[in-house]
Amino acid sequence: MVHETLAATHAVVTLDVGLPGIVWPWLVTINMWAKSIGTGVIFMLFYLLKNYPSESGNLRFPTTVVAIVFIHIFLLFTLADLHQPLRMWHIFFYPHWTSAITVGAWMATIFVGLLFALAFFSAEYGKILKKNDAAFDKLLFWTVLLAIPVTLYTAALMSQATARELWQMPTETAQMMLAALLAGSATMILLGKNLSYEAKSSLGVILGLSALAAFIIYQSELVFGPMKAEEVGAVLEYIKGNGEYATMFWIGQFVAYLLPILLITLSRVGRSESILQLAAILALVGLWIVKHVWLIIPQLLPMS
Amino acid sequence: MQLGFLVDLHLCMGCKGCEIACKVENEVPLSTWRLRVKYVDVGVFPETKRTFTPLRCNHCENAPCERICPVSALHYLDNGIVNIDKERCIGCAGCVMACPYGAIYIDPETQTADKCTYCAHRVASSMMPACVVACPVEANIFGDLDDPISNISKYIQSNSDVQVRKPEKGTNPHHYYVGGGNVQLNPLASERVEGYSLFNKLTTKMPVGGHH
Numbered sequence: 001m002v003h004e005t006l007a008a009t010h011a012v013v014t015l016d017v018g019l020p021g022i023v024w025p026w027l028v029t030i031n032m033w034a035k036s037i038g039t040g041v042i043f044m045l046f047y048l049l050k051n052y053p054s055e056s057g058n059l060r061f062p063t064t065v066v067a068i069v070f071i072h073i074f075l076l077f078t079l080a081d082l083h084q085p086l087r088m089w090h091i092f093f094y095p096h097w098t099s100a101i102t103v104g105a106w107m108a109t110i111f112v113g114l115l116f117a118l119a120f121f122s123a124e125y126g127k128i129l130k131k132n133d134a135a136f137d138k139l140l141f142w143t144v145l146l147a148i149p150v151t152l153y154t155a156a157l158m159s160q161a162t163a164r165e166l167w168q169m170p171t172e173t174a175q176m177m178l179a180a181l182l183a184g185s186a187t188m189i190l191l192g193k194n195l196s197y198e199a200k201s202s203l204g205v206i207l208g209l210s211a212l213a214a215f216i217i218y219q220s221e222l223v224f225g226p227m228k229a230e231e232v233g234a235v236l237e238y239i240k241g242n243g244e245y246a247t248m249f250w251i252g253q254f255v256a257y258l259l260p261i262l263l264i265t266l267s268r269v270g271r272s273e274s275i276l277q278l279a280a281i282l283a284l285v286g287l288w289i290v291k292h293v294w295l296i297i298p299q300l301l302p303m304s
Numbered sequence: 305m306q307l308g309f310l311v312d313l314h315l316c317m318g319c320k321g322c323e324i325a326c327k328v329e330n331e332v333p334l335s336t337w338r339l340r341v342k343y344v345d346v347g348v349f350p351e352t353k354r355t356f357t358p359l360r361c362n363h364c365e366n367a368p369c370e371r372i373c374p375v376s377a378l379h380y381l382d383n384g385i386v387n388i389d390k391e392r393c394i395g396c397a398g399c400v401m402a403c404p405y406g407a408i409y410i411d412p413e414t415q416t417a418d419k420c421t422y423c424a425h426r427v428a429s430s431m432m433p434a435c436v437v438a439c440p441v442e443a444n445i446f447g448d449l450d451d452p453i454s455n456i457s458k459y460i461q462s463n464s465d466v467q468v469r470k471p472e473k474g475t476n477p478h479h480y481y482v483g484g485g486n487v488q489l490n491p492l493a494s495e496r497v498e499g500y501s502l503f504n505k506l507t508t509k510m511p512v513g514g515h516h
């Protein structure tokens with residue numbers, strides 16, 4: 001509608017302050033990407049222990065370490081993105097509970113605590129540390145439960161960014177969960193070198209289906225988004241046609257979703273583990289690109 | 305008490321006096337703006353018209369910036385002002401992302417969020433905001449929306465074309481415009497051509513978000 005108005009009025013801004021720059025930059029992309037891996041591997045460990053207990057038992061400790069590393073990357077980049085990082089403690093001493101940032105920070109802190117407890121129960125070091133699989137598995141259940149809101153809170157945060165109409169859709173919640181499943185299964189394919197082909201192939205199915213669902217949702221938003229709100233339509237112009245981010249958007253869709261789906265299908269035909277691993281690497285790289293485009297484009301739109 | 309603003313766009317002549325008064329009063333750093341006047345030209349020569357629109361924080365009743373702030377640095381005062389405590393702010397820029405009106409920016413000197421406070425410090429001393437005092441044509445009308453005989457209430461009662469920006473966002477702004485059209489109030493209704501920005505070549509101490 002605005003396009004017709006524009007053509008009719010020839011309205012041009014002739015004097016104003018410059019447009020705002022990017023407020024949440026690539027640091028936030030890394031934040032989301034690392035969190036998807038950190039929570040996703042926990043989901044996948046739970047899945048493997050339920051379905052392939054004998055061969056996945058020795059993944060308890062390495063998976064926990066990978067989760068700890070990536071959750072710390074997530075926390076580090078969250079901190080790096082603050083303009084006053086030394087005041088981070090304000091979140092714990094002056095918490096404002098309507099904010100998804102506050103809720104997320106508290107949940108992530110508890111999640112980190114649970115991950116360290118899991119590491120404690122899965123590590124073996126002389127007489128000091130003894131493995132306790134039963135305790136690990138009990139605690140893993142609660143960690144998986146908490147990993148769900150830790151994964152989803154970013155969607156809540158993005159939807160609290162009322163100015164960015166693109167993120168207001170409930171589909172963002174689904175995309176966060178799909179990103180965790182995709183990243184978790186991809187990382188597990190690379191991590192679980194000693195898993196049987198059947199176990200790896202089932203991870204490949206999770207990866208392929210998550211990729212397919214995420215791809216369909218993004219494509220639906222591309223087609224139907226403009227019908228929801230004028231601002232969404234204007235934002236999506238950045239990834240359509242010759243839009244500034246169109247190339248990057250499609251590279252992301254291919255690398256994160258379409259190529260992995262194709263490779264996973266091929267790997268099933270030839271029972272090839274190396275093709276499956278290639279799919280996993282592409283999915284992880286592509287996920288960063290996809291998340292980055294979706295993070296940046298609503299920030300390009302003038303708000304006033 | 306519920307303080308609010310109304311700008312009569314019929315009166316505004318784009319002198320930018322309010323902008324400068326605001327900068328001086330609030331020591332707003334170079335390249336940042338709590339309030340600015342946007343010029344939009346409409347039509348094709350010789351049938352053209354220039355419009356002027358002062359833009360500042362709307363002090364929304366349902367403020368997304370207040371909701372998203374993790375440490376309550378953005379908070380409501382009893383008089384309805386959405387105020388900012390710069391000592392409390394952690395600089396997460398959540399508020400910059402949440403404000404649908406681009407009214408918040410990260411101050412390049414303090415690295416904290418900043419925006420128009422309706423000159424809360426002056427209001428506390430029973431003074432008018434600096435921009436109201438500076439306006440030579442009294443286009444800025446400030447007062448208590450709860451008081452039916454305040455200037456702003458009377459203005460709202462006597463004008464039929466009172467509007468707010470982006471009403472669909474559900475923020476219930478306490479900042480009104482009279483005499484505004486889509487071109488003035490909707491940023492998507494005008495084109496931005498490279499090169500018509502104030503100080504757009506500044507490269508040092510750039511703020512994040514808001515207006516720069």
Ligand code: SF4
Pocket residue numbers: 360361362363364367368369370386402403404405406407408419475
């Ligand atoms: S206009 Fe923006 S900064 Fe002002 S109260 Fe509303 S949401 Fe907050």
Ligand code: SF4
Pocket residue numbers: 369372373374375376377378388392393394395396397398399400416417
């Ligand atoms: S930048 Fe400051 S004022 Fe804005 S949401 Fe973050 S802590 Fe609150």
